[in-house]
Amino acid sequence: MKKYIIILLFCNLSLLGCSEFDEDINVNPNIPGEASGTQLIANAQLYLPSLSSSPQGEFLAQYLAETQYVGVSLYPEGSTNFYWFYEGPLMNLETVLNSEEDLNAAEGPVANQLAVAKILKAYFYWNLTDRWGDVPYTEALQGNKNFTPAYDTQESIYSNLFALLKEANSQIVAGDIDNDLVYGGNMEKWKKLGNSLRLLMALRLSEVDPQWAQDEFNAAMADGVMNTNDDSLVFQHLADANNQNYWYDQVVESNREWWALTVNLVEEMKPVDDPRLEVYANPARESGEFIGMPYGETEAIGTEEYSLLGSDITAQDAPVYLVTYPQVLFAIAEAAERDWVTEDAETYYNLAIEKSVLQWTGSTEGVDEFISQPEVAFDPANALERISEQRWIHLFMNGYEAWSEWRRTGFPNDFVQPEGRPVPTRLAYPDTEDFNNADNFNEAVERQFGGEDSIYGTVWWDE
Incomplete structure (x- = not known):
């Protein structure tokens, strides 16, 4: 783990400017002054747990109830910070993508370093736009060249991310990369992750543009998605204070x-x-x-x-499940129910539950009996509801993703309204945007929400 603390230091050094005088007196000949491409990628990966480890996400998905400071769970209006996406993982990844000629092939094929950076960039941006709506994209990450980037529409961002993931899929070649914290450099797993992200992103468009959704879904399946729990994107914490849960x-x-x-x-x-x-x-x-x-x-x-969070969930080295094989199976089951694919919906539904139980418990003993119960068994008359409810159970502790699926499907349909406040349908932009980037901020809020930056506005795909 000490190696990754040093990596983080490298990455910070690479993003900070120094005067000529500082460079003369502060150079340590034993520590390089810039991070390599794979080190920057590793630093971006250190932010992955932040995409799911958040009480706010669990409140939005109504997985957890607050026992002490209940007011924070009552959906108060207020801004939410998105700057950490740009300042941390996205800036690291953009640096890699803008440095192709300087990447070190000794750390793995340059094409693969670029492909992994593209897949991670797409994943972080997908989370970003699904939470807030339109966000800076094409003009973002330009440093002092542009401190006031325009907000791209969510529709255009989705289109760009699909293209980015397709580029990554097509450019992957034989050969692992170094410093990979999640897949150990295994490019076959990165390839499956990129295509699985395309699949899940396509499903998100089911209500706003079903034909586009179906086309992208089938193209992703054809390129090859996850086919085992070992393919899942999991961030494994360590029993170490430097990288603990x-x-x-x-x-x-x-x-x-x-x-x-x-x-x-x-x-x-x-x-x-x-x-x-x-x-x-x-x-x-x-x-x-x-x-x-x-x-x-x-x-x-x-x-x-009451039943508090489980000891396995709060263990120091507990994993964070981010994009999983059961998610892919639930997606295929839903696509089959929508007649997008020829696969059998019930088969994939049952397999999704089986692999979810395996993921969480390490065993499938008794799973057939569990699935055969009337309250769990596939119900053709209410297939989308049953799929959505079991997906919600599976996505426990990945609250933002579960919340996005709830917004898209409406299931589970028994979420409560604390003190009469409905579940929010988006996050409000950082309040500093109204000062630092006023023209672009106001244009985006007017375009999407009629001028009110409300947590009850709806993002583009949330029809």
Whole structure:
């Protein structure tokens, strides 16, 4: 892990300017002054857990209920920072993409370094635009050449990201790359990830442009998507303070009992003895049973009454599941139900649940009996609802992604409205944009939301 702390230092050095005098007296001949391409990629990968490890994301998906400071879960209006995307991972990746001639082939084929940078850039931007809507894209990441970038439409960003992922797929060649924290340099897995991202992005367009969605979905499948849990994009934390799980820091080290599973989630899983529940939560200390807490409960409560986050979730070295094979299987099941593909929806639905249980518990023992229960079994009359609900259960702790799928499908359809406040349909832009980038900010807000930067505006694909 010390190696990756040094990588982070390299990356910071590469992005900071120094005077000639500083360079003369501060050069350490034993430490290079610039990061290599694969080191910049590794630094971008260190931001991956931040895409899912967030109480806000879990509140939006109504996985967790706040036990202490309930006001933060009641969907208050307010701005949300997106600058870290640009200042951290995206700037590192853009530096790689703008430095093709300087990349070191000794760290792996240059074409593959560029392909991985493109796949990660697409993944970060996909998260960014799905949360806020239109965001700076084509004019972003230009440093002091442009401090006030225009906001691109979400539709155009999606189009660009599809093209970027196709470029990555076509340019991958034989040969691993160095310093890869998630796949160990395995380019076959990167190829499957890029195509799986295209597949999931295509599904997101199901309500706004079904034909475009179907075309992109089938093209991604033809290019080759994930076909085993080992292909999933997983960030593995370490039992090391330098790279430990966010929830370990928040719950174990800080001795906080701030988050319990919601009633909705527990009542979806407990009656059918869902084997994943024992991983997701600890039994309530008072009763020894799994008991969910009402979301948005404002009365003083005792945390011993409810099921708090599971010990596996809060372990120091717990993994973060980001893009997974079960997600791909649920997507194919839905596409089959929509008649986009010829595969059988029920087959892929059952396989998705099986692989989800395997991901979370490490075993598939008893999974056939679990799936055969009427409350879980595939229901042709309510196929999209059943697929969406099981996908929601699978996406536990990847709250922003689950929230996006809820916005797209409307399922689960029993989310509560704490104190009468509906679940937000987007995040509000950083309030500093109205000062630092006023013209472009105001144009984007007017174009999308009639001039009001509200958390209840709808993004382009959310028809």
